[in-house]
Amino acid sequence: MxxxxxxxxxxxxxxxxxxxxxxxxxxxxxxxxxxxxxxxxxxxxxxSFTDSRILPSFGWVGWHNYDNLFRIRAWDTAVSNLVVFGVLYIAICCALGLLLAILLDQRIRAEGFIRTIYLYPMALSFIVTGVAWKWFLDPGIGIEAVVQGWGWTDFKFNWIKDREMAIYTIVIAAVWQTSGFVMAMFLAGLRGIDGEMMKAAQIDGASTFALYRRIVIPQLRPAFMSAFVVLAHMAIKSYDLVIALTGGGPGTATELPATFMYSYTFTRNQMGIGAASAVIMLMTIAAIIVPYLWSELREKK
Amino acid sequence: MGFLDIKQATKSYGSLKVLHETDISIEEGEFLVLVGPSGCGKSTLLNMIAGLEDITSGEIAVRGRSMNGVRPADRNIAMVFQSYALYPNMSVAGNISFGMEMHGIAKPERKKRIGQVSDLLQISHLLDRKPGQLSGGQRQRVAMGRALVREPDVFLFDEPLSNLDAKLRVDMRTEIKKLHQKLGTTIVYVTHDQIEALTLSTRIAVMFGGYVQQLGTPKEIYDNPANMFVAGFMGSPSMNLFPAKVVSVDGRPAAEMWLADGKSATVPFAAETLSSSVGRDIVLGIRPEAITDRDGADRNSAAVHMVEAPVEVTEPAGSDTFVVSQIGGKDVTGRFRADVNVRAGDVFPFAFNMEKAVAFDPQTENRIA
Amino acid sequence: MVTASNSRASSFGRIVLYAVLGLFCIYYLLPLYVMLVNSLKPLSEITAGGMMSLPRDWTFAPWLSAWSSAQVGVEATGLRPYFLNSIVMVVPAVALSTLVGALNGYVLTKWTFRGSTIVFGLLLFGCFIPFQMVLIPMARMLGLMGLAGSVAGLVFVHFVYGIGFSTLYFRNYYAAFPTELVRAAQIDGAGFFRIFLRILLPSSGPIAVVCIIWQFTNIWNDFLFGASFSDFSSQPMTVALNNLVQSSTGVKEYNVHFAGAIMAALPTLFVYIVAGRYFVRGLMAGSVKG
Structure with a gap:
């Protein structure tokens, strides 16, 4: 060309x-x-290699900010939260997305309608999602209060106020928002599989379960790859949802690198450290995205 | 100097040379077909004539004017594409008139020419339709109309018939030939279909591997292929090519060939050309229609020789029956009359018309006789 | 894929299947239901543990309050000015990035040059970077450009970081557009812009819709840039909503919060319902390049 x-x-x-x-x-x-x-x-x-505080400044400090960064407890929390959140978020989204895609692929009546319902959260802002789930999970007025009101007075669901459990509420809301999207990706993958191959497998005597496990799911590898890349990159960039849902709290219990960077840079006036944390976020994303883009663009040739 | 001159033209992409030094000169009104398998460089050459691809070295000239570096639009050429490349958002009339509009031709003149061309191609009733509403054959006509209306120096056709079904392809082939005879335009036509090449052209350039293998009239190409590639590529079923040896019989050169039953047969050549090559291994080339049953042989030929060979397969094809034997380890097909009673397993007399036989050097693959 | 081996067993299976699908519908719709019903009831019904019930006293007051009188940040203006900010921000940003993306896609497919794939890769990578990486220099740059804290600044930021995705959409779309048409037009004498306007653009409707919807949704829903580069008068809707909900003064008016959340969601939700097909196509094209 x-x-x-x-x-x-x-x-x-x-x-x-x-x-x-x-x-x-x-x-x-x-x-x-x-x-x-x-x-x-x-x-x-x-x-990230300078002594910038409230404003950029250009005094070279070498690796000092990175040294400091890894000694800050809040960064430690943010990184381990990201691991917990990222792993659960990606795994649950993929599992749920795959399940829904397979269920929807059974010649369902009103498939289009159901698909629209599963996917609509993707059109919402994370802030809206955060607000909805924030009050829905709030023990004072949300699900705990409602179930107690129905008579189960022992029912407790206060994860959002619990330092140990609060990170899981982020997972819940994030999965709610994106799993429909993953479903759509897998459904597109399923629809791309050759129908004659399915017929051949049925003639070979494969049960529906074997059909999916042995023939269909292995062929969804590209869809899994795309889903992984998209979800991983969303997880690392997650900021809005945490701000709206928990504000990083209770305390620093739901701090993620994205929120850490923002607060250190703009509210705690530790711009050098904030920059260092941003660099680490970029490196993490680049490690996922660059090989992916590379392979996608090479295939094009 | 011809009408369209291609002089030492080459094309490289980086270090990859896709077209080697090529010289072709055609006269006004000629119909040149570039034929070859995909990747042979024929489309590249066509695009270079069109100006859609640059010439790496050498020159292309029309009417003596160098086209190097001239924009496609300024070359006074027109092109018909494989996919027809009709603009989907414009009507048929819009498609035909677009090029004239771009060249600043006034509206009344455009209308007049559209009228003429659409009458010529019998598409007047389609002028208001969109390309999406046309059949394959109709699109083909519109694409030709778009080219014709420009009244260019040279028409370029890039595999224009390959998207049509078999029947329509034959009809459109005839149509194009009629059009050429009527208008006397200069045409360069790319195809991978050797029948199209033979039926349409006044001259053919057979291309392979970025080289023009042979340039000549259809008859030259068919009867005297320059090398084994041309021999094998042109003609269907293709020319039989099998190993043989030049021997001397009564002082005249003859071909010794090895049959499937272990016997060998010796058949004298019609000409003396190979008398100095006795003892040499050759590849013998002989077209299926020159290997027949005894009664089907050409009565005007003075060099019909019989060979008793075992029949491996017979393929009745309605008007003829193709009979396959093995010579020198290669399948050799003969074209027999349909009602000849021959069955697989028979040993049957094959009539070789040696006037039509050619010989190639097994190493260089070039024709030696 | 459904074998009709045993009709009774399979019809039982179908019932289970539909039941499961139905349960998931409830799961996805529940938060929307909660937002909707609670935005239409008095605060007392919510605090009394009635979040899941339909309103006993239907009231539109929370909506009116969220729109025009609720305390957002320091001022009791309601969300209206911020809704307008978002619109003023979204329209030019979407238009600009789509137009530029279309031209880029055209160049990158029909006028390729040595290294054009690398250029595209570099443009595309720009969509995936964590934007934390550009916050500090961008804040200074907007200051230098005199756009700090203004809606115009946000338009600029969204335009800049929207180019990559717009280019991606148009590039992939135009890659499938027959190059022979461009060649035919070249031979017919049309130049670069003429080919774009007369040949490609008339066929670009679907991808333009996909791109516009994607950009609209993304820019409308953005929070990070809005929170970083706007001041009180130029905040977009998402930032204002967050301020409304997080404000620590006074009683928490959950019903007003829910009404505000729906307001922030309505434009994108509306687009999704009207043009869902294009929305999904955009999502897919944004993830599965091809």
């Missing part, structure tokens, strides 16, 4: 301008991204 690549030098300025036109049209975007993505990445990277 490189027919536009004009190797031959052209005479007039007009000709040369015409040949350069496509690249000229692309160049503002390239410039914007070069500055506002890559330039900014390098700026923040640089700040």
């Amino acid at each position: 490189s027919f536009s690549e004009k190797a031959n030098p052209r005479g007039s300025v007009g000709d040369r301008l015409r040949d350069a036109l496509p690249r000229l049209v692309l160049s503002p975007s390239v410039a914007i991204v070069a500055i506002f993505v890559y330039g900014f990445i390098f700026f923040t990277l640089y700040l």
Whole structure:
């Protein structure tokens, strides 16, 4: 497709301008991204090695901020929370998404309608989701109060106020919001599987269970890959939901790297440390996204 | 200097050379077909003529004017694409008129020319439709109309018939040939279908591996293929190619061939060309229609020789029966009359018309006689 | 896939299947139900443990309060000004990033050049970075540009970080668009912009809808940029909603919070219901590139 690549030098300025036109049209975007993505990445990277506090400053401190960062208890909490949250979030979303996709793939009447219901939370802001679940899980007025009101006076569900359990409420709300999306991804994968192969497997005597376990699910690998990448990257970037649902609390019980970065940079005036934490977030995401984009774009060729 | 001159043209993508030094010169009104398997460089060459791809080195000129670096739009060419490339959002009339509009031709003139072309191609009743509402054959006609209306110096066709079903393809082939005869336009036509090449062209360039293997009239290409690739590629069923040895019989050169039952047969050549090559291994090329049953043999040929060979398979094809034997370890097909009573397993006399036989060097694969 | 081996067993299976699917419908709809019914009842009914019940006294007062009089941050303006902020922010940001994305996609598929895949990869990576990485320099940059704390600043930020996805959509769409059409138009004498306007753009309706919906949903729902780069007068809806809910002064008016949450959700929910097909396509194209 490189027919536009004009190797031959052209005479007039007009000709040369015409040949350069496509690249000229692309160049503002390239410039914007070069500055506002890559330039900014390098700026923040640089700040993470400086003594910046409330404002950027350029006194070089080497690895000092990173040393400090890993000694801060709150960062420790944030990272271990991210592990717990990320693993559960991805695993439950995938399991639930796969289950719903398989159930919906059984020639269900009103499939479109049901699918619409499963997927609508994806259209909502995490803030809205957070508000809804915040009060729904609130022991004072939410599910605990309601069930107690129904007569089970011993019923307790106060995870959102419990330092140990609060992180799981984030998982609940996040799974509610995204599992329908994962379902849609798997459903698309299922619909892409060759129907004749299914018939062949049935003629070979495979039960429905064996059909899915041996034939269908192994073929959903690309969908699993995409789901993993999307969910992992959402988990690492999770900020809004935590702010709306728990505000990082009780205490720092639901702090995640994203909220840590924000509070250290903008409220605690430790910009150098905030920058260092952002760099670590970027590295984590890049480790997932870069190989994925690489393989996707290479396949295209 | 011809009408369209391709001089030492090459094309490389980085270090990959997809078209080697190519020289073709065609006269006004010629119908040149570039034929070859996919990846042979034929479409690349066509795109270079169109200006859609740059020429890495060499030159392409029309009417003596170099086209190097000239925009496609300024070359006064028109092109018919494999997918027809009709603009989906424009009506048939819009499609035909777009190019004239881009070239600043006034509206009354555009209307006049659309009228002429659509009459010629019998698509006047389709002018208001969108391409999506047309059948394959109709789209094909519109695509040709779009090219014709430009009244270009050269028409370029890029596999224009390959998206049509078999029957329609034959009809459109005839149509294109009629159109060429009527208008006398200069055409460069790319196809991988050797029958299209033979039926349509005034000259054929057979291409393979980025080289023009042979350039000549259909008859030259068919009767005197330059090498084993051309021999095997042109003609259907393709030319039989099997190993043989040049021997001397009564002082005349003859081909010794090895049959499947362990016997060998010796058949004299019609010409003396190979008399200096006695003892040499060759690949003998002979087309299926030159291997027949005794009564089906060409009565005008002075060099029909009988070979008793075991029959391996017979394939009745209605008008003919193809009879397969093995010679030198290769399947050799003969074209027998349909009512010849021959069965697999028989040993049967095959009539070889040696006037039509050609010989190739097994190493270079080039024709030696 | 359903074998009709034993009709009784399979019809029992179907009932279970539909029951399970129905239960999940309840699961997904429950929070919406909670928001809706509680936005239409007096506060006392909620605090008395009646969150799951339908309102006994139907009232529209929480909606009116959320819209025009509730305390958001320091001022009792309701959410109305912030809703308008969001609209003023979303419209130009979506329009700009879609237009630029369409042009980029066109160049990156039909006028490729050496390294264009790498350029695309670099543009695309920009969508996936944690935006924490750009918050500090962007805050300074907006200050330098005189856009700090303004809606125009937010428009700019969303435009910048929306380019990647818009380009992705149009690139993948145009990659499937027959290149022969572009070549035919070149031979017909059309230039770069003419081919785009006359040949590609008329066929770009579906992908434009997908892209607009995606950008609209993303930008409307954004919180991080809104919280970082706006001041009280330029806050978008999501930030204002969060302020409404988190404000520690006075009684917690849950019913007003729920009404506000629905207001913040309505535009995107409306788009989802009207054009769900395109929304799903956008989601899929944003994750499964191809």
